[in-house]
Amino acid sequence: MGWIKVVGIGPGNLKDMTIRAREALQECDIVIGYITYIKLVKPLIEGKEILSSGMRKEILRCQDALKPALEGKKVCIISSGDAGIYGMAGLMYEVAAKVGVNVDIEVIPGVSAFSSAASILGAPIMHDFAVISLSDHLTPLNLIEERIEYASKGDFVIALYNPKSKERPDNIIKAQKIMIKYKKGETPVGIVKDASREKQSVVITTLNDMLNHDIDMTTVIIIGNEKTYVEKDRMITPRGYIL
Amino acid sequence: MGWIKVVGIGPGNLKDMTIRAREALQECDIVIGYITYIKLVKPLIEGKEILSSGMRKEILRCQDALKPALEGKKVCIISSGDAGIYGMAGLMYEVAAKVGVNVDIEVIPGVSAFSSAASILGAPIMHDFAVISLSDHLTPLNLIEERIEYASKGDFVIALYNPKSKERPDNIIKAQKIMIKYKKGETPVGIVKDASREKQSVVITTLNDMLNHDIDMTTVIIIGNEKTYVEKDRMITPRGYIL
Known part of the structure; x- marks a missing residue:
């Protein structure tokens, strides 16, 4: 079974990331995120498939997460700080509902800015x-x-x-x-x-x-x-x- | 040089703790906290000196942190969630100022409840x-x-x-x-x-x-x-x- 985890990577320094967030990044097949945030977690995701995109591409990033997850892949979509505070958590749920697919979505909280x-x-x-x-x-x-x-x-x-x-x-x-x-x-x-x-x-x-x-x-x-x-x-x- | 770190241990599960918080707990000599929170981090602090106390002993806990830190010990005083949100961070600064000592205090943020x-x-x-x-x-x-x-x-x-x-x-x-x-x-x-x-x-x-x-x-x-x-x-x- 594939899944999507919306991961709050914390404010920036990898030491301010939770252990649950780090494990999700290690466990997954694909990491999707805004290019600046992808750079922040780079050392943790070597060898993974990475989809990075620019500002205001938030909806696209959520759409990109759906197909691989439905095909059985493990997908992390990352947010800086806490995924639930001005982050990607809500939008991921909204996009999945709009597209009308049933996919396992979990939010991993983080230290907010x-x-x-x-x-x-x-x-x-x-x-x-x-x-x-x-x-x-x-x-x-x-x-x-x-x-x-x-x-x-x-x-x-x-x-x-x-x-x-x-x-x-x-x-x-x-x-x-x-x-x-x-x-x-x-x-x-x-x-x-x-x-x-x-x-x-x-x-x-x-x-x-x-x-x-x-x-x-x-x-x-x-x-x-x-x-x-x-x-x-x-x-x-x-x-x-x-x- | 001793220090005091006011550590937000996160909401409860050790996986929701940051790496910085875990390192502080591993590095320190003494852990001070409310008894329920001490229990939550027990697996990480085996062999350390532990000072646990009950509800409404917050001022006492901060006072207890000062002496060992001034003597060169590394002291963690723990808060559940984030130490800066209804936690021990502010009180630790206030108690140190009241007693009038110069001690190195650092706040380590965590995932709030x-x-x-x-x-x-x-x-x-x-x-x-x-x-x-x-x-x-x-x-x-x-x-x-x-x-x-x-x-x-x-x-x-x-x-x-x-x-x-x-x-x-x-x-x-x-x-x-x-x-x-x-x-x-x-x-x-x-x-x-x-x-x-x-x-x-x-x-x-x-x-x-x-x-x-x-x-x-x-x-x-x-x-x-x-x-x-x-x-x-x-x-x-x-x-x-x-x-």
């Missing part, structure tokens, strides 16, 4: 939090803005994905404007680029000052809640213990 | 989401209620931690009452108990019906957004692709 970024910053999450993508490629901008508004009103720690790209330089500016209506300007903000990858870079700044730093598509931004503070270059959100 | 629960349910998250703990042990109940209200208004997928205990049987009832003001009663709800552990159990139900199921402290509940649906026993939130 926000989780990795948080660990590098110290402990900025710790408490209730909201994760919002600023990409309006698949989501209307007004819904994104509304979510930033509600997450700010509720004093959630906020993690922002896909904060800025060449086509969307302004969404992060809009987001900052909304957040600063409800959160103090001095609220700590962590900006982590390429978390857990070779080019990783880290900045701790404030909500006031966050737009003065380098931000792109591989950046995750974490904005603290009312109680978040910075001490010795670590961003910390208290859980509420009295020491 | 909500991530594991999501992978078991299918792909219920996929899009913008909020994570909220219903425990009012360290957080005022009115703030928890406010956050549920805002997360519901913003149509976030919502993951609830610590939904119910003997001392707090009513918070989940209050949460459901708030959510149903803004989300349809037919909104899919996934209830996963002991995700990735031996006794794992899974229910997919609706917001209307969720209170008629077994819920306790080791349960994670995931409530869909407006677009979440159930197909072939999988809970799926579309990312927005047009198929």
Whole structure:
């Protein structure tokens, strides 16, 4: 029997991958993924059949997984971070249903980029939090803005994905404007680029000052809640213990 | 030089642990943790010095980590799931600062319980989401209620931690009452108990019906957004692709 495993490979470094994910990659016949992610797992998939493709080919990748799986092959389709957080898990189920085939699909969770970024910053999450993508490629901008508004009103720690790209330089500016209506300007903000990858870079700044730093598509931004503070270059959100 | 690593051991099954976490446990001299979590990693820490303690001894565990680390020992303090999400990461930094010692602290991220629960349910998250703990042990109940209200208004997928205990049987009832003001009663709800552990159990139900199921402290509940649906026993939130 063939199968498809939608594998969250973690944020980048192979050490941040789970053992279950590694075993799936070792066990399978075919690995399908976005070219950047294929490169990240290269050392683990030598000798396998590899189907890599570019940005916005997500539907194609899912379609490509179906035929070999139905023919009895073991297929891994990979996502960076967690496959279930802005990843390939849902789309794989949707494409299989649309095509109308019965195939064994399993999702293997992984460490998400926000989780990795948080660990590098110290402990900025710790408490209730909201994760919002600023990409309006698949989501209307007004819904994104509304979510930033509600997450700010509720004093959630906020993690922002896909904060800025060449086509969307302004969404992060809009987001900052909304957040600063409800959160103090001095609220700590962590900006982590390429978390857990070779080019990783880290900045701790404030909500006031966050737009003065380098931000792109591989950046995750974490904005603290009312109680978040910075001490010795670590961003910390208290859980509420009295020491 | 001694160190402290705050290790997210993942949701339960050792296969859902990252390689970095496993290496830290193998490398260290002392493992400190809540007794249930120590049991989960037992096969990996044979022969190590182990300090296990009960519930609500979190501050003590962090204090216990300091002395040996300052004496040059390698100490792992473990959290289930991700150490930075309702885990030990923040408290470890806070206790070290309070005691006023300079010790090397590193956080090792892991797969969080909500991530594991999501992978078991299918792909219920996929899009913008909020994570909220219903425990009012360290957080005022009115703030928890406010956050549920805002997360519901913003149509976030919502993951609830610590939904119910003997001392707090009513918070989940209050949460459901708030959510149903803004989300349809037919909104899919996934209830996963002991995700990735031996006794794992899974229910997919609706917001209307969720209170008629077994819920306790080791349960994670995931409530869909407006677009979440159930197909072939999988809970799926579309990312927005047009198929």
